Amino acid sequence: MSNSVTNILLVGVGGQGILLASEILSEAFMLGGFDVKKSEIHGMSQRGGSVASHVRYGKEVFSPIVPEGEGDILFGFEMLETYRSLPLLKKGGTVVANDLRIPPPSVLLGQETYPEDLTGKIEALFPDFTLVDGQKLATEAGNIRAANTVLLGAVSKRLDIPEVCWRQALEKMVPKKALEMNIQAFRMGRDL
Amino acid sequence: MKEILSGNEAIARGAYEAGVKVASGYPGTPSTEILENILQYKKIDASWAPNEKVAMEVGIGASFGGGRAIVTMKHVGVNVAADPLFTFSYTGVGGGFVLIAADDPEMHSSQNEQDSRNYARFAKVPMLEPADSQECKDFTRLAFELSEQFDTPVMLRSCTRISHGKSIVELNEPVSGLPEPRLVKNPSKLVMLPGNARVRHPLVEERMVKLAAFGASAPFNSVEMRDGEIGVITAGISYNYVREVLPNASVLKLGMVNPLPMELVRDFARKVNKLYVVEELDPFIEEQVRAAGIAVTGKEIIPICGELTPGRLRNAFTTAGIVGAGLPRPEQGDETSPLQIEKLPGRPPNMCPGCPHRGVFYTLNQLKAYVTGDIGCYTLGFMPPLNAMDTCICMGASISNASGIVRVLPEDEKKKVVAVIGDSTFLHTGINSLMEMAYNGSPATVIILDNRITAMTGRQDNPASGWTLRDEPAVPVDLVQLCRAVGIRHVQVVDPFDLDETRKVLMEEMNRPEPSVIITNRPCVLVKREGVFEKGLALSVDEDHCSGCKACLRIGCPAIEWQPAPEGKKGKACIDPLLCNGCDVCRQLCKFDAIGRGK
Numbered sequence: 001m002s003n004s005v006t007n008i009l010l011v012g013v014g015g016q017g018i019l020l021a022s023e024i025l026s027e028a029f030m031l032g033g034f035d036v037k038k039s040e041i042h043g044m045s046q047r048g049g050s051v052a053s054h055v056r057y058g059k060e061v062f063s064p065i066v067p068e069g070e071g072d073i074l075f076g077f078e079m080l081e082t083y084r085s086l087p088l089l090k091k092g093g094t095v096v097a098n099d100l101r102i103p104p105p106s107v108l109l110g111q112e113t114y115p116e117d118l119t120g121k122i123e124a125l126f127p128d129f130t131l132v133d134g135q136k137l138a139t140e141a142g143n144i145r146a147a148n149t150v151l152l153g154a155v156s157k158r159l160d161i162p163e164v165c166w167r168q169a170l171e172k173m174v175p176k177k178a179l180e181m182n183i184q185a186f187r188m189g190r191d192l
Numbered sequence: 193m194k195e196i197l198s199g200n201e202a203i204a205r206g207a208y209e210a211g212v213k214v215a216s217g218y219p220g221t222p223s224t225e226i227l228e229n230i231l232q233y234k235k236i237d238a239s240w241a242p243n244e245k246v247a248m249e250v251g252i253g254a255s256f257g258g259g260r261a262i263v264t265m266k267h268v269g270v271n272v273a274a275d276p277l278f279t280f281s282y283t284g285v286g287g288g289f290v291l292i293a294a295d296d297p298e299m300h301s302s303q304n305e306q307d308s309r310n311y312a313r314f315a316k317v318p319m320l321e322p323a324d325s326q327e328c329k330d331f332t333r334l335a336f337e338l339s340e341q342f343d344t345p346v347m348l349r350s351c352t353r354i355s356h357g358k359s360i361v362e363l364n365e366p367v368s369g370l371p372e373p374r375l376v377k378n379p380s381k382l383v384m385l386p387g388n389a390r391v392r393h394p395l396v397e398e399r400m401v402k403l404a405a406f407g408a409s410a411p412f413n414s415v416e417m418r419d420g421e422i423g424v425i426t427a428g429i430s431y432n433y434v435r436e437v438l439p440n441a442s443v444l445k446l447g448m449v450n451p452l453p454m455e456l457v458r459d460f461a462r463k464v465n466k467l468y469v470v471e472e473l474d475p476f477i478e479e480q481v482r483a484a485g486i487a488v489t490g491k492e493i494i495p496i497c498g499e500l501t502p503g504r505l506r507n508a509f510t511t512a513g514i515v516g517a518g519l520p521r522p523e524q525g526d527e528t529s530p531l532q533i534e535k536l537p538g539r540p541p542n543m544c545p546g547c548p549h550r551g552v553f554y555t556l557n558q559l560k561a562y563v564t565g566d567i568g569c570y571t572l573g574f575m576p577p578l579n580a581m582d583t584c585i586c587m588g589a590s591i592s593n594a595s596g597i598v599r600v601l602p603e604d605e606k607k608k609v610v611a612v613i614g615d616s617t618f619l620h621t622g623i624n625s626l627m628e629m630a631y632n633g634s635p636a637t638v639i640i641l642d643n644r645i646t647a648m649t650g651r652q653d654n655p656a657s658g659w660t661l662r663d664e665p666a667v668p669v670d671l672v673q674l675c676r677a678v679g680i681r682h683v684q685v686v687d688p689f690d691l692d693e694t695r696k697v698l699m700e701e702m703n704r705p706e707p708s709v710i711i712t713n714r715p716c717v718l719v720k721r722e723g724v725f726e727k728g729l730a731l732s733v734d735e736d737h738c739s740g741c742k743a744c745l746r747i748g749c750p751a752i753e754w755q756p757a758p759e760g761k762k763g764k765a766c767i768d769p770l771l772c773n774g775c776d777v778c779r780q781l782c783k784f785d786a787i788g789r790g791k
Binding site for chain 2: 013014023026027030035036037038039040041047048049050061062063064065067068069080081083084086087089103104105106107108109110112113114115125
């Protein structure tokens with residue numbers, strides 16, 4: 001077991017299901033035999049504000065917050081929030097992002113515009129970038145609401161955790177009737 | 193058995209393992225989930241109180257009856273509960289008593305970042321401070337033992353990163369063999385008349401001396417010797433940042449931050465070359481260490497405002513030119529220089545689509561009211577484009593602030609003053625303020641935004657919602673009758689989705705040279721209980737009729753998006769049918785009949 005700690009950042013908009021995704025990640029890491037810590041701010045998350053969850057795993061984890069500029073993987077649920085969070089990543093870090101645009105209030109009001117070509121900008125800074133159409137793949141898997149699980153599958157491929165741990169984590173965290181569909185959505189993401 | 197638990201879940205588990213009988217509290221981020229998680233342990237009588245003082249007193253009563261009691265609140269809640277806390281310190285306990293104070297350094301969801309450790313010292317009670325979820329559980333258990341052993345209420349301080357952070361916890365079985373609660377009379381100990389209190393005060397001082405001595409050899413205060421060059425005294429969440437950033441430093445980790453084990457500190461100081469204190473917010477440990485004649489560095493380099501992070505801590509040490517203990521050498525600095533990106537549109541929190549507060553704030557803005565605000569979702573009425581809040585201090589302050597401000601204003605400005613307060617906040621401390629307003633005849637208008645829930649903290653029930661924490665039905669407080677009973681003669685109920693009616697009633701009451709109350713009657717869109725909130729049919733914009741006037745955008749609804757014009761044409765508004773809750777407020781603003789029920 002390596003002594004180093006792996007740092008994952010999950011970012012998006014309040015209400016997108018980021019907390020559940022970070023719970024599944026943490027569960028899988030614990031099942032994989034690692035120490036895990038996670039931290040997030042959820043006081044106002046339901047009100048559509050920016051949300052960031054930090055998950056860290058390794059032999060022994062101290063800080064629950066990822067040290068600035070030391071993120072290994074940025075797991076973005078929304079394009080603007082993904083781009084906004086790039087400074088948290090280390091040089092050469094990995095980005096897995098959902099191809100989804102949720103306009104913030106100032107854009108809804110027509111006062112500012114949603115930044116253009118975020119895909120190109122992210123790729124220019126972080127070549128290890130995977131763009132996932134989570135909504136489309138989740139619809140193929142049976143439910144658009146499983147978009148997070150598709151993304152989780154795509155992230156899982158970049159982590160050294162046995163597949164059985166992921167399955168057990170999903171079994172624990174996802175309601176039974178939605179389990180098979182979520183496992184399929186996870187596979188689609190993992191096979192990307 | 194191992195589980196990943198949040199600090200709040202672990203505190204709830206600790207209460208269960210400690211055999212707690214009664215749990216009370218008032219919701220407040222980041223403390224709210226403690227009571228919500230205690231619910232799963234059916235043997236514990238868990239309930240919401242109308243405010244923190246009441247919660248504290250319910251807990252004190254249970255303790256006097258011989259049962260273990262836990263009371264939970266956020267840091268500012270301790271201000272409300274301080275009155276009983278200070279005297280309970282004198283009487284001591286029956287069954288063990290633990291007060292959880294959850295601080296919010298960085299003010300993620302708070303109006304100030306006061307440091308609760310000062311309360312422990314001020315009230316002369318011990319305080320434990322856990323550094324992760326395992327300690328949250330273990331220290332909660334331990335706190336009950338200390339409470340009974342030293343006959344004192346015990347405070348346990350959490351913070352946002354501890355309460356809402358998760359880490360692995362080893363679970364234990366609950367204690368057994370605790371005495372069954374019985375009435376035991378002991379009035380000379382529990383009736384704090386001056387004569388009795390004068391006897392108790394010296395015992396309180398003795399208790400704190402004994403606790404300091406106990407803390408010097410207790411396992412929760414531990415010394416980790418590594419490099420002798422740098423020694424750090426730290427506690428709670430900051431311990432993790434110290435281990436992260438200064439992996440080779442020697443550390444004195446305090447599990448009990450009040451009283452301080454000064455002999456242990458002195459001993460540790462002797463073993464290291466240079467001594468630092470790393471603590472969030474106030475120089476609480478640092479000042480006491482320095483007062484004991486021990487040379488120490490703290491807030492000269494560590495920020496006093498905001499929370500610490502590994503980056504901020506590293507920066508503090510490197511900026512001061514300190515090397516060693518695993519800190520990066522100056523020449524390595526460039527490696528960590530952060531990536532700069534351009535300024536981006538922000539994403540602040542917003543009221544939900546269909547929120548019943550939106551139309552009220554739109555109307556207040558239109559009427560150019562001076563709005564004294566309060567604590568809740570509706571504090572977001574401050575945000576553009578509503579821009580309809582002018583003050584916000586603390587729970588319940590809106591009404592009394594309005595009552596005070598009208599006393600100094602010229603006649604023509606008095607009628608502009610409107611207080612807004614939510615149902616839960618009104619019952620928390622607003623009711624006292626309304627009594628004052630009625631009693632002294634202050635001519636201001638109060639709006640009670642009754643959405644049937646304590647929404648901001650995540651939909652907790654309250655005495656007006658008709659349900660308890662355990663999801664059992666309760667007799668709801670009748671707000672109209674309550675306002676009348678304290679002496680308000682003009683009480684009107686309005687539908688906040690009806691903009692004309694809301695405007696008419698507001699103008700009527702604002703012009704009235706008497707105290708008056710308006711109560712809105714639409715529930716929060718997030719209430720899941722059946723029959724409370726019912727979603728309306730989604731609205732849509734008819735593109736042919738939309739003139740692009742942007743009137744509908746003035747309510748700042750997240751479901752309405754401005755679509756800029758393609759070359760040479762006018763822009764238009766568009767409603768997202770998945771987000772729209774059908775409140776109908778935007779339709780009433782459209783002068784071109786372009787908004788209608790969904791097709």
